[in-house]
Amino acid sequence: MSLLRAESVWxxxxxxxxxxxxxxxVRPGELACIIGPNGAGKTTFFNLITGYYRPDxxxxxxxGHDITGLPPxxxxxxxxxxxxxxxxxxxxxxxxxxxxxxxxxxxxxSLNFLAKASRLEREESEAVLDMVGLTGSTRAVAxxxxxxxxxxxxxxxxxxxxxxxxxxxxxxxxxxxTETASxxxxxxxxxxxxxxxxxxxxxxMDVVFAVAERIAVLHFGRLIAEGKPGEIRANEEVRRIYxxxxx
Amino acid sequence: MILFLLASGxxxxxxxxxxxxxAHGSFYMISAYLSYAVVSTLGESSVASFWVALVVAxxxxxxxxxxxxxxxxxxxxxxxLEYQLLLTYGLVLIFSDVxxxxxxxxxxxxxxxxxxxxxxxxxxxxxxxxxIFLIVVAGLIGAGLWLLLYxxxxxxxxxxxxxxxxxxxxxGINVPRMYSLVFALGCWLAGLxxxxxxxxxxxxxxMDVEIIVECFVVVVVGGMGSILGALLxxxxxxxxxxxxxxxxxxxxxxxxxxxxxxxxxxxPWGLLGKPEKERA
Amino acid sequence: xxxxxxxxxxxxxxxALPAIVPAFYVQLTTEILVMAVFSVAxxxxxxxxxxxxxxxxxxxxxxxxxLALLVMTVGVPFAVGFVAAPLVAALFAAIxxxxxxxxxxxxxxxxxxxxxxxxxxxxxxxxxVTGGDDGLHGVPIPDAFHQATTYYYFTLATTIVSLGxxxxxxxxxxxxALRAIRDNRERAEFNGVxxxxxxxxxxxxxxxxxxxxxxxxxxxxxAVFPNLLFWSKSAEPLFAILLGGIRQFLGPAVGAAIxxxxxxxxxKFWYLLGLKSVYWPIVMGSVIVILIFTLPRGLAGLxxxxxxxx
Numbered sequence: 001m002s003l004l005r006a007e008s009v010w011x012x013x014x015x016x017x018x019x020x021x022x023x024x025x026v027r028p029g030e031l032a033c034i035i036g037p038n039g040a041g042k043t044t045f046f047n048l049i050t051g052y053y054r055p056d057x058x059x060x061x062x063x064g065h066d067i068t069g070l071p072p073x074x075x076x077x078x079x080x081x082x083x084x085x086x087x088x089x090x091x092x093x094x095x096x097x098x099x100x101x102x103x104x105x106x107x108x109x110s111l112n113f114l115a116k117a118s119r120l121e122r123e124e125s126e127a128v129l130d131m132v133g134l135t136g137s138t139r140a141v142a143x144x145x146x147x148x149x150x151x152x153x154x155x156x157x158x159x160x161x162x163x164x165x166x167x168x169x170x171x172x173x174x175x176x177x178t179e180t181a182s183x184x185x186x187x188x189x190x191x192x193x194x195x196x197x198x199x200x201x202x203x204x205m206d207v208v209f210a211v212a213e214r215i216a217v218l219h220f221g222r223l224i225a226e227g228k229p230g231e232i233r234a235n236e237e238v239r240r241i242y243x244x245x246x247x
Numbered sequence: 248m249i250l251f252l253l254a255s256g257x258x259x260x261x262x263x264x265x266x267x268x269x270a271h272g273s274f275y276m277i278s279a280y281l282s283y284a285v286v287s288t289l290g291e292s293s294v295a296s297f298w299v300a301l302v303v304a305x306x307x308x309x310x311x312x313x314x315x316x317x318x319x320x321x322x323x324x325x326x327x328l329e330y331q332l333l334l335t336y337g338l339v340l341i342f343s344d345v346x347x348x349x350x351x352x353x354x355x356x357x358x359x360x361x362x363x364x365x366x367x368x369x370x371x372x373x374x375x376x377x378x379i380f381l382i383v384v385a386g387l388i389g390a391g392l393w394l395l396l397y398x399x400x401x402x403x404x405x406x407x408x409x410x411x412x413x414x415x416x417x418x419g420i421n422v423p424r425m426y427s428l429v430f431a432l433g434c435w436l437a438g439l440x441x442x443x444x445x446x447x448x449x450x451x452x453x454m455d456v457e458i459i460v461e462c463f464v465v466v467v468v469g470g471m472g473s474i475l476g477a478l479l480x481x482x483x484x485x486x487x488x489x490x491x492x493x494x495x496x497x498x499x500x501x502x503x504x505x506x507x508x509x510x511x512x513x514x515p516w517g518l519l520g521k522p523e524k525e526r527a
Numbered sequence: 528x529x530x531x532x533x534x535x536x537x538x539x540x541x542x543a544l545p546a547i548v549p550a551f552y553v554q555l556t557t558e559i560l561v562m563a564v565f566s567v568a569x570x571x572x573x574x575x576x577x578x579x580x581x582x583x584x585x586x587x588x589x590x591x592x593x594l595a596l597l598v599m600t601v602g603v604p605f606a607v608g609f610v611a612a613p614l615v616a617a618l619f620a621a622i623x624x625x626x627x628x629x630x631x632x633x634x635x636x637x638x639x640x641x642x643x644x645x646x647x648x649x650x651x652x653x654x655x656v657t658g659g660d661d662g663l664h665g666v667p668i669p670d671a672f673h674q675a676t677t678y679y680y681f682t683l684a685t686t687i688v689s690l691g692x693x694x695x696x697x698x699x700x701x702x703x704a705l706r707a708i709r710d711n712r713e714r715a716e717f718n719g720v721x722x723x724x725x726x727x728x729x730x731x732x733x734x735x736x737x738x739x740x741x742x743x744x745x746x747x748x749x750a751v752f753p754n755l756l757f758w759s760k761s762a763e764p765l766f767a768i769l770l771g772g773i774r775q776f777l778g779p780a781v782g783a784a785i786x787x788x789x790x791x792x793x794x795k796f797w798y799l800l801g802l803k804s805v806y807w808p809i810v811m812g813s814v815i816v817i818l819i820f821t822l823p824r825g826l827a828g829l830x831x832x833x834x835x836x837x
Contacts, residue, residue: 050717076719088717090710092774093703101703102718110704110720117700154714161718267633269581269640322820328632329579330819333765336581337819340762340812348806456758460644463637471634500648504641508626
């Protein structure tokens with residue numbers, strides 16, 4: 001039983017094959033990671049799953065639904081939510097408003113035109129803020145936050161959507177070592193305590209091997225290896241790509 | 248054909264600078280008035296006056312456009328889109344009043360030079376010579392634009408700027424100068440359209456917005472940023488407009504919008520345009 | 528709290544106004560109130576939803592024409608026409624919006640202008656119904672409204688209610704969703720928000736209040752004319768928004784007041800200069816351009832900066 005299954009997904013841009021027939025699945029409750037050198041097609045793969053692009057060929061099945069080529073707002077509705085490499089937050093709203101807006105939306109209350117939003121869904125919004133560690137700066141305007149806090153805020157926004165599967169595109173990108181450590185800790189906590197299924201991409205290999213239960217390696221748009229961290233570490237092709245070892 | 252010249256200028260500027268210029272119609276209007284001014288100064292009877300106007304007015308508009316780019320647009324590329332749009336909108340207001348101040352509210356007209364005045368028989372039907380002249384000029388300009396963009400070093404640079412302005416800047420090309428140049432070229436096209444339009448009908452206030460709305464329809468139908476799209480859109484719109492006038496004279500504009508909405512529903516990025524997302 | 532007191536004081540002054548100033552200024556204030564509704568409604572789109580519409584005059588004009596036509600041609604009571612006007616405007620906005628919200632900012636701006644000009648040309652050319660260029664004169668209005676003060680109070684009450692409702696909308700979960708879309712379309716979309724639905728609803732609401740402003744304007748002149756739909760009319764609320772401040776709810780209302788006063792002042796000024804025509808658009812255009820380069824957040828933004836500096 002898999003939560004997300006990509007069946008030989010293909011995508012090319014003007015003759016450049018960005019993703020070539022990738023088969024991949026994510027099982028419920030796991031913490032999986034996709035790695036690969038720059039330009040390997042990690043972000044494109046995310047874009048294909050979440051409906052940003054439509055695959056040229058192949059199917060994407062999520063939680064029993066065929067979501068191939070569905071627009072992003074539909075894929076999000078079925079519980080597939082992602083973050084972006086370059087953080088996307090609601091920059092002119094405060095931290096609290098960022099979270100509250102999306103909590104309200106998920107609870108189908110956003111078509112309420114006359115209630116005072118700041119009085120609604122306080123507890124749940126605060127729970128999310130607490131989880132990502134932003135309770136200290138609820139009144140700060142999102143655009144003025146540091147890069148690390150912005151990342152965390154976006155993580156909070158995605159959590160507000162109550163995802164079944166959370167896709168994180170380089171969640172520690174641009175973070176200091178301390179921030180990275182706390183983010184890793186948060187990801188693990190979400191996975192273990194909230195039983196949230198997570199799939200992320202990452203450049204920092206120490207992070208990947210410390211956290212991921214399963215690792216997939218993309219190279220030039222192909223899935224070249226998949227397995228437990230130990231297996232990946234031992235995989236010859238992976239070693240060749242990353243270490244330039246002669247085979 | 249007039250529409251083609253205008254729309255290609257608009258789409259050229261949009262393609263290269265990512266700025267939608269509402270004031271494009273104003274440049275067209277000013278050029279028509281300038282032509283009128285030149286012709287009436289040199290005297291209606293003078294054979295050369297029309298030709299002088301046709302050369303002088305577009306060049307003046309090109310220079311004016313370049314100056315406007317230097318003075319205003321250059322400072323605003325990095326700002327939000329909304330402010331760029333508002334800026335061009337403000338310019339429309341200013342230009343229309345300046346024209347009203349100089350030339351007043353009366354209709355003006357320019358007579359066609361004798362050579363282009365008559366009708367020629369084509370396939371047994373009389374066609375005004377001026378129309379043939381227009382088609383020839385527009386064809387020449389279209390071909391010239393194509394040559395410029397695809398067969399010269401300058402054209403290659405312009406297309407490179409469209410593709411990736413930061414990279415081009417890093418390669419040591421003076422991007423701001425390219426911008427001014429493209430802007431001036433686009434305005435020159437608008438000026439040419441205005442000069443060519445002058446002998447066709449009356450020159451009035453309000454022709455700026457009238458034409459810019461038609462232009463929008465053309466670029467929406469043809470696809471933003473595509474010169475070939477501008478040509479296709481202009482032809483299509485011209486035909487529909489002509490037929491529309493025959494059938495329901497009052498609501499020809501409504502027919503245009505009907506076509507545009509159909510295109511928008513089927514292909515939101517226009518017939519020959521590319522979807523914004525796939526470009527990223 | 529201080530804000531509430533300030534607002535209360537403003538309302539008190541507005542209520543007392545007819546007792547203080549001559550009738551001419553009461554009429555002028557009526558116009559300011561109408562313009563304030565028009566501008567704040569337009570800013571619902573521009574400032575809160577990040578949608579820049581260059582064609583809001585269409586809904587203003589439709590509101591005015593609906594009232595005039597219903598009362599004059601169909602012969603319904605004024606009150607019925609007045610209620611119908613914003614609804615019809617909202618209906619038109621919903622239809623036009625259906626097409627416009629499919630597009631990104633630039634196309635959206637183009638299309639809103641295009642559709643507005645289309646509606647303008649229909650009103651202009653459909654002489655048998657709309658009176659064409661001349662418009663419709665002598666719209667019958669209730670006897671009480673012939674008195675400037677009575678109509679002033681009616682307008683004041685309508686304005687306060689309208690602004691109050693719009694304020695609630697801005698503070699509501701829906702308003703939050705709009706601001707989220709404005710700030711980051713992608714983030715909202717990838718959280719499941721269907722952008723088009725929200726933008727279409729916003730466009731319809733704005734159309735409703737623009738139509739209401741248009742209907743409010745009818746008794747001021749007792750006439751309607753095609754220029755109410757013209758593109759330069761659409762520039763007026765944008766001007767007020769830029770002047771007053773895009774991110775402040777009442778900024779555009781302040782801008783509207785300055786707009787009307789400035790218009791009065793300039794027409795006198797041109798007259799003193801001995802010019803026959805009134806060159807008003809050039810003033811408006813120049814101020815827009817200057818504001819863009821100097822005060823992109825309007826007077827409210829300037830105030831905020833001064834406060835910060837202190």
